[in-house]
Amino acid sequence: QKEVEQNSGPLSVPEGAIASLNCTYSDRGSQSFFWYRQYSGKSPELIMSIYSNGDKEDGRFTAQLNKASQYVSLLIRDSQPSDSATYLCAFLDSNYQLIWGAGTKLIIKP
Amino acid sequence: DAGVIQSPRHEVTEMGQEVTLRCKPISGHDYLFWYRQTMMRGLELLIYFNNNVPIDDSGMPEDRFSAKMPNASFSTLKIQPSEPRDSAVYFCASSFDGRGETQYFGPGTRLLVL
Numbered sequence: 077q078k079e080v081e082q083n084s085g086p087l088s089v090p091e092g093a094i095a096s097l098n099c100t101y102s103d104r105g106s107q108s109f110f111w112y113r114q115y116s117g118k119s120p121e122l123i124m125s126i127y128s129n130g131d132k133e134d135g136r137f138t139a140q141l142n143k144a145s146q147y148v149s150l151l152i153r154d155s156q157p158s159d160s161a162t163y164l165c166a167f168l169d170s171n172y173q174l175i176w177g178a179g180t181k182l183i184i185k186p
Numbered sequence: 187d188a189g190v191i192q193s194p195r196h197e198v199t200e201m202g203q204e205v206t207l208r209c210k211p212i213s214g215h216d217y218l219f220w221y222r223q224t225m226m227r228g229l230e231l232l233i234y235f236n237n238n239v240p241i242d243d244s245g246m247p248e249d250r251f252s253a254k255m256p257n258a259s260f261s262t263l264k265i266q267p268s269e270p271r272d273s274a275v276y277f278c279a280s281s282f283d284g285r286g287e288t289q290y291f292g293p294g295t296r297l298l299v300l
Contacts, residue, residue: 118293119277119291119292119293119294120229120277120291121291122288122289125288164229168285171242172284172285173231173234173242174231174289176228176229176230176231177228178228179228179229
């Protein structure tokens, strides 16, 4: 069964520090990986996508992919209270369906 | 564009009643997805359409659930009869291309079945 594993948290990080969110996936054939952010009571929104091994940076966000280890992570630099949310990891399976993790709740403490 | 539109935003009903959830995808998007989210099970794909045609409904929990997409701008998810375990947030999402393109989510319908 295709799965995405995430620590449910909550992960508490002081404001200004680096928040590190991790995700492992089961499908070795997957080529596309996504991080969605979901604020409490709101809908998920895409913040990062990554398709190749290595790092991809977008502002304060960096996604890291290691296909050999089946591992993808999201780093948030200079964390702000507005980053407090649940972060959902997802990958695209061979049928082009998104397989979702349960999400990690991130709390940024002022 | 107004984004994905869902209605109603909140629904409270009694067990056994029929519930109809509605979705208007973003214009020009060929893919439409229905998801259900609960604390216990997270985000689950129920069914998705490509060009108004249902492609995969393997996530639909049972025959009480049905979904239609009569045209490119409208879809419904119906539960008949509803049960308390159907209580969840139901999201509709659309994308231009199902092959990894960003899925844009609607605000969701919060369903409570008493």
